[in-house]
Amino acid sequence: MKIVLIGYRGSGKTTIGKHLATALNVPFIDTDHLIVSQAGMSIPEIFHKEGESGFRLRESRALKEALMLGRGVISTGGGIVLRPENRILIRTADLVVYLTAPVSILAERIRGDKNRPALTNLSLEEEIHTLLKERSPLYEELADLKIDTSTIDVNQAVAIILKKTQRKDLCNEALPS
C-alpha cells in the first residue's frame, strides 16, 4: 500500500504525511528530506550550485527510490508534478492525495521559510498564483482524493484519508502482518 501526497508548498504534505504514516504504521518518506540527506546540501544550496534542473533531477531519483518501498506514505515537493516521468511514477501509487488551500493561506504558511528558494522574481502571492496556473491541472489530473487543509485540522485530514483507504480496501494491506 503506497500513498503519495501532492500539492503546493505549505499545503501540509509533510505534516499530514507524518501523521498518516504513524496512524497506518507504515514508513514515511519525504522526497525533499531524501534529496537533502543524499545531497548533503540544503534545497537552496542545491538550487544555487546545480540550478533548478539539478534539483529536479535529484527529485526524480528520490521519487523512484521512495516508490520502490513495498508500502509507505510519500510526501512530495510542490513541483514534483512538473516532469512527465514523475507523473507516470506517481500513478503507480495505490492512492494519490492532493492537498490544497487558498493562496492567502499558503502564503501565510510559507512566508519566511528559508529552506525553500524563490522560483520567480514575483512577490510570494503572485508566484503562487502563477505557478498554480500551470500546476493545478497536473495535481487535479493525478488526484484520487482532494482535501482543502484550510478548513480542517491535521487529524481531520488524516481521518479523511484513512476512510478513503478503507473504501479502496487498502487498509488490511496497511496493517502490520
Ligand SMILES: Nc1ncnc2c1ncn2[C@@H]1O[C@H](COP(=O)(O)OP(=O)(O)OP(=O)(O)O)[C@@H](O)[C@H]1O
Ligand atoms: N490543516 C492543516 N494541515 C496541514 N498543515 C497545517 C494545517 N493547518 C496548519 N498547518 C501548518 O501548515 C504548514 C504546512 O507545512 P508542510 O511543511 O507540512 O507543507 P508541505 O506541503 O510539506 O510544504 P513543502 O512543499 O514546502 O514541503 C505547517 O506549519 C503546519 O503546521
Ligand SMILES: O=C(O)C1=C[C@@H](O)[C@@H](O)[C@H](O)C1
Ligand atoms: O514548489 C516547488 O517547486 C518546490 C517545493 C518544495 O517542496 C521543494 O521541493 C523545492 O523548494 C521546490
Ligand SMILES: [Mg+2]
Ligand atoms: Mg514538505
